[in-house]
Amino acid sequence: MxxxxxxxxxxxxxxxxxxxxxxxxxxxxxxxxxxxxxxxxxxxxxxxxxxxxxxxxxxxxxxxxxxxxxxxxxxxxxxxxxxxxxxxxxxxxxxxxxxxxxxxxxxxxxxxxxxxxxxxxxxxxxxxxxxxxxxxxxxxxxxxVSSRGGLSDSGQLRFAFDGDAVLFSDEAERVFKTEGLEAFTASEQAAARTPLSGGPFKPFLAALHRLQQSFPASEAPIRTALVTARSAPAHERVIRTLRAWNIRIDESIFLGGLNKTEFLRAYQADVFFDDQQTHCASAGPHVATGHVPHGVANTPASVDPAAT
Incomplete structure (x- = not known):
């Protein structure tokens, strides 16, 4: 059946x-x-x-x-x-x-x-x-890849996601990899009103969103957060992309290259998904962490970018 x-x-x-x-x-x-x-x-x-x-x-x-x-x-x-x-x-x-x-x-x-x-x-x-x-x-x-996992103190189930190559495609990250931060920022400003393509976790985020809609927003037992190394002005395209998808994400944290671990701990994430090995290694001892081996950061010739 x-x-x-x-x-x-x-x-x-x-x-x-x-x-x-x-x-x-x-x-x-x-x-x-x-x-x-x-x-x-x-x-x-x-x-x-x-x-x-x-x-x-x-x-x-x-x-x-x-x-x-x-x-x-x-x-x-x-x-x-x-x-x-x-x-x-x-x-x-x-x-x-x-x-x-x-x-x-x-x-x-x-x-x-x-x-x-x-x-x-x-x-x-x-x-x-x-x-x-x-x-x-x-x-x-x-x-x-985490060395630790445990229930957060929150009564909610809290998911945290990286953006590029996880929720979104790696199209912007590829610009950063090949042309650098200045070109990445200019490209994202120019494409601010053009939604990014979906990454491998877009359908999962959509499924979580459908579950969230079964509850009043103030009482939903699931909470989602975007935790990205992007910063302004590269934030606008992300916001408009989620709006175009008609998917709610509860918190969006634009770190501008800061280490993600303390923010994940403050958010009380139950699990965090990221495509960057270095971000996963940093978060793993504190938060249950899943490495997403997708996108340009996981090709053999790539190095870990700090901007996406």
């Missing part, structure tokens, strides 16, 4: 993102698949410790209680485990009473090919290769 709809938010997550599988992964790396399988089967009644994305998933699934009878947030497990070795993962899901019922156990193969079949708008994983495949399929995806 197909229960997906435009009003439903479906998130795919890998087993290593949901639970801490470091010990068993080390067994696999050191001793091979057979030893790994034996290790997991022998411990299948021992619940796994929560992983980097566990607090975020827990908070997202709680939204259904606020939405009444209609469950509009779903989490799907996508795993490279076989069903046999994955039994420990499902037992752990039951232990923590997470309402996750759909899964694909791919027996060593990459699970990215099932993302669209499940109707997912977001994929979170520790496997960078799987994330890149998901992005190539047009699904928002990020590699979890």
């Amino acid at each position: 197909d229960n997906t709809s435009d009003d439903k938010l479906v998130i795919a997550i890998s087993s290593r993102a949901l639970f801490n599988l470091d010990d068993s992964h080390e067994v696999y790396e050191r001793e091979g698949l057979e030893a790994y399988s034996a290790y997991q089967v022998a411990r299948e009644e021992e619940p796994l410790e929560p992983g980097e994305a566990f607090p975020l998933v827990q908070k997202m699934l709680r939204l259904n209680a606020m939405l009444g009878d209609e469950a509009r947030v779903e989490v799907v497990l996508l795993s490279r485990n076989s069903a046999d070795t994955g039994l420990r993962v499902f037992n752990s899901i039951q232990h923590y009473e997470l309402p996750i019922s759909r899964a694909a156990f791919c027996g060593g193969e990459s699970p990215w090919r099932y993302i669209r079949a499940f109707g997912c708008q977001l994929f979170l994983s520790n496997e960078a290769e799987d994330v890149r495949y998901a992005l190539d399929c047009g699904v928002a995806a990020a590699t979890l």
Whole structure:
């Protein structure tokens, strides 16, 4: 039965993102698949410790209680485990009473090919290769790179997004990379009334916006923020782009090259998505962080720009 709809938010997550599988992964790396399988089967009644994305998933699934009878947030497990070795993962899901019922156990193969079949708008994983495949399929995806994750003090679920190459295309960032900051600023001023093309996270932001509209603006349990290194006068094109998309974003922070970490902490972000490795490395120890390996900053010859 197909229960997906435009009003439903479906998130795919890998087993290593949901639970801490470091010990068993080390067994696999050191001793091979057979030893790994034996290790997991022998411990299948021992619940796994929560992983980097566990607090975020827990908070997202709680939204259904606020939405009444209609469950509009779903989490799907996508795993490279076989069903046999994955039994420990499902037992752990039951232990923590997470309402996750759909899964694909791919027996060593990459699970990215099932993302669209499940109707997912977001994929979170520790496997960078799987994330890149998901992005190539047009699904928002990020590699979890944080060393810490936890519920913010806020009762809301708070998402923070970089702009260029995440919410927006990397067209402006390419100008910066090839021609420098002055040309970037002039180009953005000239194109201020021309909306930017959508980036890989535009559909996910739109899905969050639809959920937000189920609540009065002052009571929405989801809050979104744009945290960008852009500054005035490059701000106008961003504002007009979101207006053209008819998507609300609750906070827009234009940093002009300042470090993003303290602002993310002040915002109390539950998760932050950025295409720049340096920004992710800085934020990761403080906020659950997903690297989006998309755009010019992630091509082999690129260096990390500070302006976008």
